[in-house]
Amino acid sequence: MESTCRCTAPVAEEQITALPDEALRPLAELFTLLETAPWSGEPYNRAKPRSNMLTHAFGERGLATYVVLEEQRETLLVRLEWP
Template identity: 40%
Template sequence: MYTVGKSKQADEQITALPVEALAAFHEVTVFLQVAPWSGNPFVRERPDAPMRTQTFGDGGSGMVTCLIIEYRRLVEIIHVAWYG
């Protein structure tokens, strides 16, 4: 299991999420605790890189960008976007 942390910038972005996005965001953070490598690579040409993206919400209305620090079993959320 991984620990999920958030940058200060991500905290501000999470605070700005609309109410309808909060449950989906919570689900994606739980998912990141158990399977962070299942997200898409941030840079398609580097599929093994530790920077990943994961969509959330209805139809993928939101996206989390995170950095996986494997030796610490840590997933650091660095950016959260909501397009819904």
């Protein structure tokens, strides 16, 4: 499934703005990956491996949580972590 990864929840938008410069390239690479392979992440809830909420590591320390919206052919970025 080809999708777009342009949708972000307000919390994720704030988190993107707060990311250090070193995280921006890995995040851009993650967006590119999610456009072609949105199901490549790990289940957010391992007890529900078929759920459409997933996590994906990016860069050396980042973790993105996102939802695959199959019918809309989109992914919605919900939260970013960069400790």
